[in-house]
Amino acid sequence: MQQVRLSGAIERLESRYPYRVRVLVIKTDKEIELEIEVPEKLIEEADLDLKEGARVDIVLSQEKSREVLESEIAYSGEVYKVRDKEVLISFGGILAKLSGDLPAWLREGVRVYLGLKVPH
Numbered sequence: 001m002q003q004v005r006l007s008g009a010i011e012r013l014e015s016r017y018p019y020r021v022r023v024l025v026i027k028t029d030k031e032i033e034l035e036i037e038v039p040e041k042l043i044e045e046a047d048l049d050l051k052e053g054a055r056v057d058i059v060l061s062q063e064k065s066r067e068v069l070e071s072e073i074a075y076s077g078e079v080y081k082v083r084d085k086e087v088l089i090s091f092g093g094i095l096a097k098l099s100g101d102l103p104a105w106l107r108e109g110v111r112v113y114l115g116l117k118v119p120h
Contacts, residue, residue, distance in 0.1 A: 002105040003061040006030055010054045021094075024116075026056050032100035034058060036116075038073060039094070046072045048118050059115040060098075062105060071115025079110045089114075 008028035015022060020040040027033055043050060059067045068074050077091035087106045089096045096114065098106070106112070 001061065001063045001065065002103065003059065003063075003065060003067075004103050005067070006032060006034075006058040006060070008032075008034070008056055008058065010050060010052050010056060013050060013052055022050065024050065024056075026058065028058065028100075030101070032098060032102065034096065034098055036096040036114075037094045038116075042073060048072060050118065055119055057117040057119060059113075059117075060103075060106075061113045061115075062111060064113050068113045068115035071117045073116040075114045077112055077114070079106055079108055079112055082106070082108050 006028040008026045010024055011027045012025040013022060021037050022040060022043060023035060023037055025035045059071060061068055075091035077089050079087055080090050081088040086097060086099045087102055089112055
């Protein structure tokens with residue numbers, strides 16, 4: 001199973017008003033940046049305290065692993081575009097962009113499971 005664990009901090013938190021979606025920009029300790037949309041309803045239901053500077057644990061996997069399922073936010077989707085050091089993923093209309101030194105297994109058409117956890 002191909003899986004990557006990352007930790008980082010929320011660098012920016014943006015609203016996509018009027019769509020009730022927040023965009024998290026997370027800088028990780030492995031020189032990878034994740035920009036991901038999170039519906040406000042999901043943030044409320046998971047009772048997450050998201051703010052700039054907050055630590056976030058990330059799991060990226062090709063399989064629906066236990067670590068992904070135990071995350072506070074879990075998405076499944078597909079890589080739909082790969083550019084130089086950048087991967088775009090659609091999680092059923094929720095978009096994410098990974099950039100930096102990315103794992104080679106992140107190729108177009110690959111199924112991806114992503115878990116986000118905010119340590120308390």
